[in-house]
Amino acid sequence: xxxxxxxxxxxxxxxxxxxxxxxxxxxxxxxxxxxxxxxxxxxxxxxxxxxxxxxxxxxxxxxxxxxxxxxxxxxxxxxxxxxxxxxxxxxxxxxxxxxxxxxxxxxxxxxxxxxxxxxxxxxxxxxxxxxxxxxxxxxxxxxxxxxxxxxxxxxxxxxxxxxxxxxxx
Numbered sequence: 001x002x003x004x005x006x007x008x009x010x011x012x013x014x015x016x017x018x019x020x021x022x023x024x025x026x027x028x029x030x031x032x033x034x035x036x037x038x039x040x041x042x043x044x045x046x047x048x049x050x051x052x053x054x055x056x057x058x059x060x061x062x063x064x065x066x067x068x069x070x071x072x073x074x075x076x077x078x079x080x081x082x083x084x085x086x087x088x089x090x091x092x093x094x095x096x097x098x099x100x101x102x103x104x105x106x107x108x109x110x111x112x113x114x115x116x117x118x119x120x121x122x123x124x125x126x127x128x129x130x131x132x133x134x135x136x137x138x139x140x141x142x143x144x145x146x147x148x149x150x151x152x153x154x155x156x157x158x159x160x161x162x163x164x165x166x167x168x169x
Contacts, residue, residue: 035065048074055085062092064108072112076119078167083119091115116168123154124168127161 003010036044041060044067045051051059063069076088083091095111117125130150131143138146140163144156154161 041065048077069108069112
């Protein structure tokens with residue numbers, strides 16, 4: 001709050017849909033990122049994979065055409081052992097978040113992240129859990145050092161876990 005009061009040049013960008021009580025109305029600008037059209041969602045999905053129109057429509061509906069949700073789903077198609085679009089659609093449909101709360105942009109992103117997580121192999125899941133405890137930036141070498149201390153059997157010099165996690169958003 002003090003930092004904002006004493007600096008006219010400092011800008012905050014938040015992704016929260018909640019009001020920030022420390023932001024003064026005269027310095028706060030609300031910019032809503034809305035969903036894409038079905039046509040644009042389909043174009044975005046085709047960047048990742050050669051989807052059929054039926055698959056594109058199903059994924060667009062299940063993600064609410066949210067750009068972030070579409071990007072997360074598209075990232076599942078990066079790497080090896082890619083699931084089929086039908087498997088992704090089935091997983092999105094089965095996500096319990098759709099039955100627990102109303103259909104909102106945040107819900108679609110949450111379901112997409114859950115789906116992406118479900119298609120990570122066991123080691124990447126565990127690595128992601130451990131790395132989530134470390135705030136700030138770190139590179140491959142630091143990641144390898146951390147992982148080596150946790151489990152010496154992980155061959156992080158042979159498998160770039162950080163790169164795999166980045167590809168999968």
